[in-house]
Structure formats: C-alpha cells, structure tokens
Amino acid sequence: MTNVQALIDAISNGALYGLAALGIGLVFGVMRLANFAHGELITIAAYSLVLTWHLGPWVALPLALLASVVLALLLEFAVFRRMRRANPATLLIASFGLSFLLQRVYEIAFGNNVRTAPVAPALARSVEIAGMRVQMLSLVTILAAAILLLALHQFLNRSSLGLQVQAASADFATARLLGVRANKVIALTFGISGALAAVVAFVLTVQTGAVAPTFGVNVTVLALIGAVIGGIDKLGTALVGGFLVGFASSALTTYLPSEAVNFRNAFVFAVVMVILILKPSGLLVRGPVLERA
Template sequence: MIIQGLIDAISTGALYGLAALGIGLVFGVMRLANFAHGEIITIAAYTLVLTWHWGAVISLALAIAASVLLALVLEFAVFRRMRRADASTLLIASFGLSFLLQRVYEIVFGNNVRTAAVAPGLARSVEIGGVRVQMLSLVTIVVAGLLLLVLHQFLNRSSLGLQVQAASTDFATARLLGVRANKVIALTFGISGALAAAVAFALVVQTGAVSPTFGVNITVLALIGAVIGGIDKLGSAVVGGFVVGFVSSILTSYLPGDVVNFRNAFVFAVVMVILILKPSGLLVRGPVLERA
C-alpha cells in the first residue's frame, strides 16, 4: 500500500513538474507568469474528449495542434504587443485572458461537463512485485521523464535551444548578440503548448471529464511549485512543481476523510513559510533576475 501510494505520488509530481516547466519556459524568456496556461491545457482536454472516437493518434495530434496553436495565438495577439510592459502588467493581462477564455469555452462548449472514455486501458492496474499499480501512473512517469530528457537535450545541444537559454538568462544581451526575439519567444510558447497537451492527456484519462475551468487548479499549483523551487531556473521550476504535486498526492492519500478536501490549504501554508524564509526559491541563490 505504501509503495503504491509512493508511485502515485511520483506520478502526480511528474505531472505537476511538466506543468511547471511549461510555465517556467515562458517566464524565463518574458518574465510572464502565464495564468492562461490553464486554458491552453483545457483546449487540449476538450479536443481529446471530443475527438477520441476518431482514434488515439488523430485525437492526440489534434490536441497537441490545438494547444500549440492557442499558445501561439496568445503570444502573437496579446503578449507580443506587451513585451516591454512590466511584470505586473503582464500578470494582470494573463489573468484577464484566463477569465476571457473560460467564458469563451462556456459559450462554445457549454457549462455542462463533457465526458468521454479517453484511453480507458490506462485506468487498469498491473501487478509488479506483488504491488498493484495503475497503468496511468507508470505511463505518466515514463512520458514525463522522456519529455524532460528530450527537452533537456534540445535546450543544451541545439542552436535554437541555446538561444532560448541565452534569452532566459539575459534577454536584452541575447538580442544584441543576434538572437531573434520573435522566433525564440514563439518557440517557447509553442513548447509550453505541447507540454500542456501532455498534461491534459494525463488529467483527462484520470477524470474522463472536462469543463471550462479544467486547467485552473493544476496551473495554480504548478505555478506555486515553480515559485518555491525557483521559477527563474527551469530545473528548479520542475523540481518545485514535482514537490508540490508529490506532497499534494501524499496528503490526499493520508489525510483523514473530513480534512482531505482542505489539502491545498496545507500546501499554501507551507508555500507562504518557504517564501517568507527564502523569497527567491529553495533552489536558487540570490534574487530572481529581472528582465533587462
């Protein structure tokens, strides 16, 4: 039972780590804590639920396309025109976009929850060493690990990846050295959209349902994780997201039934203490960098 709970917690942590990575990528380049990332997750989830009967490959491809396209549209239509705005203005803009997109989803898809059996085979359990583990937990851990590995290789071994890292470290200097701002920022938004689709898939398989506010909860918790880890650094953001997801899962498993609904309150309390003691994040030395 303990091992099963531990595997589930690692799976949840990996999922939150992916969500935190998508948020951290955009923050690194634009200093934008994008609350509308939740709505990017939501559009991928709606696509999966509405198209799964067309086949897994087609549905997954459409979900990735939808989330990447929405991320690029938000970047081009809104954030590109606000690139020189300060961080607080960008934050408010992302809040506004989040609420706007939720209302758009209500108009297009309705307020009622949409349901579908997405990848039902992953809901079954398998026995490993005498322990029964849900297939989805194992798949989530493997997929998250592969995505993190691929992205790590891309960022460290490709020209575009190195440009993204340079822009994340010092955007103004990177532009002076020839990094094309529009291309790099659009790329980070596109990658964050693809990561959002992966997160949406795992969540939809778990719940089988999607609503206009589907992506809000995981986005808030992933952002909190990114902040306590150190949102200024991608690796730290992932670790922070993993920690929040892991702790949230453990609390869900072991808190008494009449208290478990308040698990997020415990998470927020821990976050406040951490930020008071170390405002720059647990894994970051010194203050968070400001965009030049």
C-alpha cells in the same frame, strides 16, 4: 494501499505538476510572464481529446497537441508580442484577464455542462508488479515525463535554437544584442509550453474522463506555486518545485484523515507561505531573482 503504491502515485503526480511548472517556467524565463492562461492551453487540449477520441487515438492525440500549440502561438502573437516591453505586473494582469476571457469563450463554445468521454480507458486499469497493484496511468505518466524531460534537455543543450532559448532566459537584452531573434525564440517557448500543456491535459483527462471550462485552473495554480517556491527564474528549479507540490498533494491525499482530505491544498498553501517568508526568491535559488533588463 501500500507505501510503495502511494509513493508511485505521488511520483506520478509530482511528474505531472513538474511538466506544468516547466511549461510556465519556460515562458517566464524569456518574458518574465507568469502565464495564468497556461491553464486554458490545458483546457483546450482536454476538450479536443474528449470531443475527438471516438475517431481514435492517432487522430485525437495530434489534434489535441495542435489545438494547444496553436492557441499558445495565437496568444503570443495577438497579445503578448504587443506587450513585450510591459512590466511583469502588467503582463501578469493581462494573462489573468486572458484566462478569464478564454473560460467564457469555452462556456459559449462548449457550454457550462461537463463534457465526458472515456479517453484511453486501458490506462485506468491496474497491473500487478511484484505482488502490488499499480495503476497503469501512473507508470505511463512517469515514463512520459522522463522521456519529455530528456528530450527537452537535449534540445536546450545540443541545438542552436535551444541554446538561444537558454541565452534569452539568462539575459534577454544581451541575447538580442548578440543576434538572437526575439520573435522566433519567444514563439518557440510558447509552442513548447503548449505541447507540455497537451501532455498534462491527456493525463488529467484519462484520470477524470471529463472536462469543463475551468478544467486547467487548479493544476495551473498549483504548478505556478510550485515553480515559484522552487525558483521560477530557472527551468530546473521550477521543475523541481512543481514536482514537490504535486508529490506533496498526492501524499497528503493518501495519508490525511478522510475528513481532512478536502483541505489538502490548504496544507500545501500553508507550507508555501512559510517557504516564501523564509526564502522569497525560491527554495532552490541562491540570491535574488534577476529582473529583466
């Protein structure tokens, strides 16, 4: 593998983790909730893709998106809406409990065995660009992430609802006093996080072709770590932090000796610990993280 190919793969992986971190950061912005159950949104979308891909992509992709968004809205309505005034630590514990509960639900519904299906196998092939063999999925992931980020940026900065989300993220209490409808804005952010989770699920499912009840846990943990080291209080810094973790994980996979590749996450965690000791509020954030009023 050439350095350019390794770089493209690392950028693709960084984009994937950046999208996951952005979904987590959106919800944290308005609720101060570090949502561990985000991984189960990824998992339900992956199950939907694997179980319905034989119906064709025009059926499977919308169903996966719908499953993830509906589950995100259901969690918001049934659980987090009733805990809105709870402190961040309580919300964190609740989301962790939900994550564990949903994993058991997936075990009951789909079994402990891994479910497999060749999802979008054409994307797993390589194409030749300027004499290099590059995996099609890496290019599609980078392109899709760029389009989604541009669309989300336009939505947040050019639409009334997007501006309300930004206002709620900056100062939720003041935004409510100015007329921002809390239920609408929070439900919207959960819905967007569910949509982003579905995109992450698609890429991971194409890569592995398999899904299990804990499918989304690893990517969620790493994305959450990325969001924290970047600065989870702001969408831009959370996104960059997620990208850096994904990029580093891919680069370590490429350049570490074969006997040390399985310990790549340990190297990532070690770097994260150093960063948080030196800058507890995040690598890209100036000053302390704001607390919710």
